[in-house]
Amino acid sequence: MPVAVREADSEERGRTRPVRWVVAAGVAVLALLLAGVLAFAFTSGDDEPRVPGVDSADAGFARDMAVHHQQAVEMSFIVRDRTDDEDVRRLAYDIANTQANQRGMLLGWLDLWQLPKVAPDGAGPMVWMEEEGGHGGHGAGGAAAMPGMASEEELERLGRLRDEEAEVFYLQLMTDHHQGGVPMAEACVSLCAVPAEKRLAAGMVEGQQSELRLMRDLLADRGAKPRT
Template sequence: MSGESDTAERSATERPDSLAGQFRRQRTALLVFGVLGAMLIGFALGALARLPLDGPRQPDPGPVDVGFLQDMSAHHAQAVEMAGVLLVRSTDTDVRRLAYDILTTQQNQVGRMQGWLQLWGEPAQSTDGHMGWMTSPEGGHSHGGSSSAAAPVAVMPGMASQEELASLRQAVGPGLDTLFLQLMLRHHQGGLEMIRYAADHAETTPVRSLAGTMVQTQEGESQLMSGMLAARGAKPLPLN
């Protein structure tokens, strides 16, 4: 009887862990399928945007169009990565909802941007650094128009370091939620300079339109994250 009792107790103890593990695996699988679905939808939208339609012909994409799509694809990819970490590990409903919106929206946009690059015969990523497609009178990055090329940079503004990403993966509980909000807010703020520039200077209407949508979305999400951080008694990170 004692052996049967011990067996029953072990089964009862192990069952919750097993169910929790199954739930985590199912949640991760659903997250992966959601990311893939968002990217495929975005790619299809990108392809449709280049189909011949009635109306004036679109100008050929210029350096701003191509450079923006390449750089913003890489910038978005890190945001998607951070949102995925939060969704799998956090239990905060509000922060998880925000992370899900960021993940699905930005992965859809990555698919769209990569679809345009492929249709234009352009590489998915630049090999000469980032933001060289932006111009300013003094060779730096600004919003004003100019014919002077900006010097490419190795790291785009707002990007999290590998050490920060490792800290995010290891964080738990409220500390995880706060660190995610800090990193994502800085990420949004860093990307807005590129997005606004593309909205003003891209040659093609689809790219200008997409950039304009990004400006509205990320400004709204930045305000939301600022409020969520304040409610948690935390401060934003300085822009890098």
């Protein structure tokens, strides 16, 4: 009987919590976009506002990090339904909301700049990072070419695991994800021209480095380590 109650509670959470997460993220995105709508351009030497070009680091970072963030949100929703551990669920909630908000800002800027949300002419991800010590140039390998991205097989495995196994695998996947995302954000801090985007990227570096430390501790509590 207690098992049935727990299963019913889990099903109820599955029906209600995604709505609350999505609504909260959507409201925050709208607020952030309204607050930053006047800061979407940068100023040239003659003090005239300019919009980044389609091949700029600003546009490339916005496109690539929006894709990168989307997978982090997806993984966080998956693990939320695979465990009842409050520490992991709280982390997943924070990551899903933060990265959904940031993704909304990045896509909103692309809209304001009237730039495509996919790389033009079939260019692969990370090309905009080539100036930054040769980290880019992955070619047209798709999203999987971006550092830290989980494979489809890994996402499917996460969806099959439960409880501590799901917690450990999520923490390992998200550690890889952040370790790939931090250098991308650091590159934008160096290469992007739009001040608001540079500030957002710097905040990503700080936030994800803090989460990396937390995830290392959560893994240690479970007798596990990061994969890399």
